Amino acid sequence: MRLITHNMLSCNIKGVTNGFPLRIEAGNVIEKEVDFNPDFIRHMFAKLEWKALVEGARSMGYAELPEDSPDAAVLESDESFLKKLHHALLELHLEEGALVCPKTGRKFPVNKGIPNMLLHEDEV
Amino acid sequence: MILDVLRSIRTSSSSSTTTTTGGRIILQSFGFYSVSTSKMRDIKVKSDSRELITSSDEEEEAAAQIIESVSIREKEISSSSLSVKSTPEIEKKYVHRVYDAIAPHFSSTRFAKWPKVAAFLESLPCGSVILDAGCGNGKYLGLNPSCFFIGCDISHPLIKICSDKGQEVLVADAVNLPYREDFGDAAISIAVLHHLSTESRRKKAIEELVRVVKPGGFVLITVWAAEQEDTSLLTKWTPLSAKYVEEWVGPGSPMNSPRVRNNPFFSLESIPETEVSTKEQKADNSPFIGLESIPESEESTRELKETKASIVEQKEESLEALKKSQQEYFVPWHLPYHRAEVSGASASALATGLAKKDDRKGAVVYNRYYHVFSEGELERLASRVGNAMIVDRFYDKSNWCIVLQKAALNQD
Numbered sequence: 001m002r003l004i005t006h007n008m009l010s011c012n013i014k015g016v017t018n019g020f021p022l023r024i025e026a027g028n029v030i031e032k033e034v035d036f037n038p039d040f041i042r043h044m045f046a047k048l049e050w051k052a053l054v055e056g057a058r059s060m061g062y063a064e065l066p067e068d069s070p071d072a073a074v075l076e077s078d079e080s081f082l083k084k085l086h087h088a089l090l091e092l093h094l095e096e097g098a099l100v101c102p103k104t105g106r107k108f109p110v111n112k113g114i115p116n117m118l119l120h121e122d123e124v
Numbered sequence: 125m126i127l128d129v130l131r132s133i134r135t136s137s138s139s140s141t142t143t144t145t146g147g148r149i150i151l152q153s154f155g156f157y158s159v160s161t162s163k164m165r166d167i168k169v170k171s172d173s174r175e176l177i178t179s180s181d182e183e184e185e186a187a188a189q190i191i192e193s194v195s196i197r198e199k200e201i202s203s204s205s206l207s208v209k210s211t212p213e214i215e216k217k218y219v220h221r222v223y224d225a226i227a228p229h230f231s232s233t234r235f236a237k238w239p240k241v242a243a244f245l246e247s248l249p250c251g252s253v254i255l256d257a258g259c260g261n262g263k264y265l266g267l268n269p270s271c272f273f274i275g276c277d278i279s280h281p282l283i284k285i286c287s288d289k290g291q292e293v294l295v296a297d298a299v300n301l302p303y304r305e306d307f308g309d310a311a312i313s314i315a316v317l318h319h320l321s322t323e324s325r326r327k328k329a330i331e332e333l334v335r336v337v338k339p340g341g342f343v344l345i346t347v348w349a350a351e352q353e354d355t356s357l358l359t360k361w362t363p364l365s366a367k368y369v370e371e372w373v374g375p376g377s378p379m380n381s382p383r384v385r386n387n388p389f390f391s392l393e394s395i396p397e398t399e400v401s402t403k404e405q406k407a408d409n410s411p412f413i414g415l416e417s418i419p420e421s422e423e424s425t426r427e428l429k430e431t432k433a434s435i436v437e438q439k440e441e442s443l444e445a446l447k448k449s450q451q452e453y454f455v456p457w458h459l460p461y462h463r464a465e466v467s468g469a470s471a472s473a474l475a476t477g478l479a480k481k482d483d484r485k486g487a488v489v490y491n492r493y494y495h496v497f498s499e500g501e502l503e504r505l506a507s508r509v510g511n512a513m514i515v516d517r518f519y520d521k522s523n524w525c526i527v528l529q530k531a532a533l534n535q536d
Contacts, residue, residue, distance in 0.1 A: 001292075001294065002292060004253075004272065004274075004292075005274055005292055005294065007307075008274070008303050008304060008307040008308075008336075009294075009302055009303065009304075010302055010303060010304040011302065012300050012301070012302045014207070014209075020304050037251070039250070039251055040250075040251040040272070043251040044251075044253070047253070047307055047338075108302075112284075113287060114280075114283055114284070114287050114293060114294060114295060115294040115295070116280070116294070116295040117276075117294055117295060117296040117297075117302035118278070118295055118296065118297060119209075119297070119300065121210065124207050124209040124210050124300065
């Protein structure tokens with residue numbers, strides 16, 4: 001699971017109104033290089049919940065992102081920032097661990113990089 | 125937390141070329157992976173003996189009373205089982221378990237990229253995030269290399285196949301996507317909704333697709349049509365009728381009681397099963413064809429509060445389903461013996477009667493549940509979804525297809 005996906009995932013247990021973001025319990029994190037595409041990274045920026053990304057990256061062992069969401073000028077011209085964002089979004093993989101619902105504490109397991117977000121009968 | 129960060133070498137990548145330099149793999153294309161998970165959920169016929177359906181339609185009333193008066197199946201009933209997001213039994217048995225058992229074989233037959241789907245994906249702007257709900261073996265994930273795909277499927281074995289190809293995937297339910305709203309640039313649902321056994325679940329799945337894309341985002345949905353091009357395949361499908369209620373709802377089910385079986389309301393015209401032809405394997409992948417035109421299903425016009433609506437809707441849907449049996453089918457999948465042994469799930473499937481052996485063909489035969497869509501049905505369903513408009517509709521290779529666009533934000 002990459003952080004780009006984590007930034008979208010939300011706990012959908014019945015009765016949970018805001019199950020985002022899921023807290024990451026990282027057991028095994030690996031890195032895989034991906035070609036850098038600055039336009040894509042800029043496009044993604046608008047979708048992101050910045051704090052969730054920073055916290056998620058920290059959970060996965062990457063603390064290089066600025067705490068505060070950068071402004072448009074940075075996005076436009078600061079390539080080193082874009083590369084950090086690229087690294088966080090696309091190159092870090094949670095292979096083993098769990099995603100924890102912020103409201104209920106329910107853990108969604110991640111095995112071999114695959115999160116299992118299925119709910120039990122009584123959670124639907 | 126103990127983090128173990130190490131460099132890993134990916135051995136294969138479906139959508140990019142790779143070179144190794146000093147032990148690292150560098151993907152030379154904008155290699156994006158798709159995540160797909162979809163789970164098909166069974167729909168179980170439910171009844172609540174405390175609910176009373178009043179209807180001026182005598183026939184419907186008689187049937188409703190029969191459904192009402194039956195006892196509720198133990199174990200399966202809980203307050204949550206009435207939720208539209210609960211997986212009905214028929215989907216558990218005849219969709220989920222089947223795909224789990226046949227996943228590798230199924231995947232090996234799913235390689236042809238459907239031109240209309242490819243065209244839709246290729247029309248999307250570079251850098252789009254595309255969500256594939258019910259992605260199966262990930263056939264479309266990464267099809268447009270300039271986009272980032274996230275796929276989900278309810279079948280873990282299918283998701284594993286996607287993941288092994290390096291795609292970004294997760295296991296999830298298309299009727300209840302674990303996604304926050306407005307994230308995707310586009311979404312696709314290719315041959316998924318016909319595995320959902322109630323109208324409310326099919327509608328919910330459409331609502332989910334619309335919910336998870338951005339305002340102005342597009343959604344492509346394709347489903348098997350009742351109006352099939354190759355009518356010879358029709359002979360291989362089993363229409364669901366009272367005969368199959370026992371398998372559908374389970375042994376000891378109230379729906380299987382003599383009162384139900386003997387009620388003329390439930391006796392449906394059954395299409396005689398014919399000998400399976402030699403074109404079996406091809407037929408497995410193709411919908412049944414040659415149905416005479418199926419009357420449009422009447423939609424319930426009741427507007428009730430949430431839980432009540434769900435109960436009433438499910439009862440009415442089960443009535444409708446029985447009436448319109450020609451849209452409810454078991455479509456066989458022939459899993460060759462040598463494949464069945466690899467899968468392992470077939471032994472228990474055979475033992476529990478979920479699958480049968482066909483020695484003549486050397487295959488384990490599974491049945492997949494389908495609700496095939498009649499002309500206009502998908503449109504009518506989609507038009508009931510609030511914040512989206514139908515922008516395209518077409519019939520292609522025995523499938524009904526629509527493209528929706530989510531309403532843009534109001535600009536003041």
